[in-house]
Structure formats: structure tokens, C-alpha cells
Amino acid sequence: MGELTDTQFMRYSSHVLLEDMGEAGQLKLMSSSVLIIGVGGLGHAVAHQLAAAGVKRISLMDDDCVELSNLPRQLLFNDDDIGEPKVDIAAKKLANAYPDCEITALRQRFVSDEQALFNTVDVVFDCTDNFSSRLVINKSAVCRKTALISAAISGSNGQLFCLDFSQNEMRQANHLSPINQSVADDKDSIELIDKQLKATSGCYQCLYPDDSQVNQSCSQVGVLTSALLSIASMQALLGVNWLKGNPSQRQEIQGKLHLFNAQNLQWRQVAMSQDPNCCICATN
Amino acid sequence: MITIEFNGSAENLDSNANLLQLIELKNLNPKSLALVLNDQVVPRSRWAQIECQQSDKIDIFSAVAGG
Numbered sequence: 001m002g003e004l005t006d007t008q009f010m011r012y013s014s015h016v017l018l019e020d021m022g023e024a025g026q027l028k029l030m031s032s033s034v035l036i037i038g039v040g041g042l043g044h045a046v047a048h049q050l051a052a053a054g055v056k057r058i059s060l061m062d063d064d065c066v067e068l069s070n071l072p073r074q075l076l077f078n079d080d081d082i083g084e085p086k087v088d089i090a091a092k093k094l095a096n097a098y099p100d101c102e103i104t105a106l107r108q109r110f111v112s113d114e115q116a117l118f119n120t121v122d123v124v125f126d127c128t129d130n131f132s133s134r135l136v137i138n139k140s141a142v143c144r145k146t147a148l149i150s151a152a153i154s155g156s157n158g159q160l161f162c163l164d165f166s167q168n169e170m171r172q173a174n175h176l177s178p179i180n181q182s183v184a185d186d187k188d189s190i191e192l193i194d195k196q197l198k199a200t201s202g203c204y205q206c207l208y209p210d211d212s213q214v215n216q217s218c219s220q221v222g223v224l225t226s227a228l229l230s231i232a233s234m235q236a237l238l239g240v241n242w243l244k245g246n247p248s249q250r251q252e253i254q255g256k257l258h259l260f261n262a263q264n265l266q267w268r269q270v271a272m273s274q275d276p277n278c279c280i281c282a283t284n
Numbered sequence: 285m286i287t288i289e290f291n292g293s294a295e296n297l298d299s300n301a302n303l304l305q306l307i308e309l310k311n312l313n314p315k316s317l318a319l320v321l322n323d324q325v326v327p328r329s330r331w332a333q334i335e336c337q338q339s340d341k342i343d344i345f346s347a348v349a350g351g
Binding site for chain 1: 313315316318320323324325326327328329330345346347348349350351
């Protein structure tokens with residue numbers, strides 16, 4: 001890994017000063033590649049923050065055009081952009097503001113055929129606004145063994161998590177190993193098994209099976225811009241921490257579901273769990 | 285009879301009630317919820333297999349998908 005130029009050192013000095021970031025962490029960000037699916041309320045803000053943070057390559061995927069009702073919460077867009085594809089406008093504005101960042105605009109809805117894209121990036125951000133897309137993205141991330149950072153908000157309720165599917169084979173092997181069961185009398189072994197089981201965090205399908213009834217979208221129940229941007233900032237922060245983190249730090253980040261109540265500003269963190277019968281992550 | 289904490293409030297419950305029965309007792313739709321037992325998400329397929337225990341802390345929340 002190289003070193004920052006003088007200009008880069010000045011631009012990213014607030015990052016470099018951080019003990020757990022430093023020049024090495026900034027250089028990791030500046031060699032990273034991400035895919036952001038959905039460039040609406042969450043996605044535009046995540047893209048903006050990652051571009052500003054110095055992420056090298058950002059691919060933006062969305063098939064929507066800017067609408068008047070988007071403007072109060074999608075701050076990259078203005079009246080002149082109405083009717084234009086979101087990805088084109090976002091890519092153009094971010095590329096102008098952050099010339100070191102390579103932005104690719106993909107004007108399309110995500111379909112499972114596109115999952116090969118997942119292998120070209122370090123992490124995928126699910127910023128979509130509907131349940132069916134989230135299920136397809138989750139399945140693709142599991143199949144492609146990619147890290148997934150997913151966020152959602154409707155009304156006052158925000159949720160986000162990071163899951164690392166690159167370790168799935170090891171986790172499934174540990175989870176199913178008969179050797180683990182046979183040595184369960186040993187205290188150390190019990191603790192080890194417990195740790196391994198906790199590491200089996202499952203996937204989006206384990207949390208919300210595909211027969212779930214999810215009818216809370218921003219367009220149906222509304223959302224305050226500040227609440228939305230709080231979740232987007234946390235999603236971007238999870239991403240930065242993931243991209244700059246070492247394997248041990250990444251293990252600490254993944255597998256936790258963060259729940260936000262925008263009415264009383266309370267955050268809660270709970271551990272995610274794999275459904276042993278999950279048709280997505282227990283078999284792939 | 286056991287006492288559990290459901291969404292922050294103490295509740296008395298039959299000692300052999302499982303998580304699915306608890307949700308049905310509350311007239312809630314299991315397909316619209318996720319459930320957390322003592323700070324760990326419990327996948328829906330396991331709700332019928334897990335009996336509530338004295339002092340369990342059980343929270344439910346709705347799925348959201350907006351962005």
C-alpha cells in the first residue's frame with residue numbers, strides 16, 4: 001500500500017488524526033469499491049458520505065427519476081433535476097465534488113441476474129425502498145459471499161445491520177459439525193461452540209421470511225428527513241468502519257441489528273440469528 | 285404461572301406457553317413481526333419450539349422496508 005499525497009493528507013486530515021484510522025485506514029478507504037442499490041433517501045446520502053470519505057469506486061444503481069416529492073429528503077437533487085434519472089444526477093454531482101472518486105451510474109432496477117456485480121466490490125449497500133428487492137439483494141449477497149450493509153426506515157422506526165457472508169462456509173461447517181457436539185462436556189468447548197453459534201447471524205430472510213407482511217414504506221407512512229438521514233449516516237458509518245477494519249474488527253461489526261426510534265432518539269442493538277431452516281443462507 | 289417482560293411491561297403467562305402462543309395471545313400477526321428474546325433475534329420458524337421462561341425479556345418490532 002502506498003502513502004497519501006500532501007493534498008490527500010490535508011483533505012482527509014480529520015480522518016488521519018483518528019487513532020483507529022490513521023493513514024493506513026484512509027488508504028484502505030481509497031482503494032475500496034462499493035455498490036449502492038437504491039439512490040433515494042438512504043442511498044443518496046450514503047453515496048455522498050462515502051464519496052466525501054474518499055472511497056475509490058462507487059457504483060450507483062436505481063431506475064427511478066427525480067420527483068418533486070423526493071426533494072425534501074433527497075438533498076442531492078433540486079427542482080432542475082425533476083424527471084431526470086437519479087443515478088445520472090447523483091453521479092454527475094458527486095463526481096464534480098469529489099474528482100478522486102470514480103462514480104458509475106447504473107440506470108436499472110436490481111435483478112438477480114446482476115449478482116455478478118457483487119464480486120467486483122468490497123461491500124454492497126441495500127438502500128432500496130421495498131421488501132421484494134431486499135430479498136433478492138440478500139439472496140445475491142449470500143450466493144456471492146459478499147458483505148451486505150442494509151438499512152431501512154419507515155415512520156419513526158429505523159433498522160440497519162451488516163452481515164458478512166464471506167465466512168458462511170466456515171460458519172455452517174462449525175454449526176453442523178458432530179465433533180463440536182461430542183466434546184460439549186468440556187467448558188472451553190462449550191464456550192467455543194457458543195461463540196460459533198453466535199457468529200451464525202443468518203441473513204435478511206432469517207429476520208424477515210419471504211412470506212412476511214411488510215407494508216411500511218416511506219411513501220405509505222411518511223418519514224422525517226432528519227430521521228432518514230440519521231439512519232443513512234449510520235449506514236455510511238458502518239460502511240466506513242467495515243472498509244477500514246481488520247478481520248477482527250469486522251467480526252465485531254457484523255451480525256448486529258440496530259433499531260432506532262426517532263421519536264425518543266433511542267438506539268437498541270440486538271444479536272441476529274440464523275434460521276436453521278433458512279432456504280437462503282442455511283443451504284447456500 | 286411465570287412473569288415475563290413483554291415490550292417493557294411485566295406480564296403473567298402460563299408456564300408452558302411458547303413464543304408463538306404468546307404472539308397469538310396478543311392478537312398479533314406473526315408474519316408482520318420480528319421477535320427478540322433476551323437481546324437475541326429468534327427466527328420465526330423457532331417460535332413454536334421455545335417456551336417462555338421466568339423473567340424472559342421479549343420484544344417485538346415490525347418489519348420496515350422504506351428507504
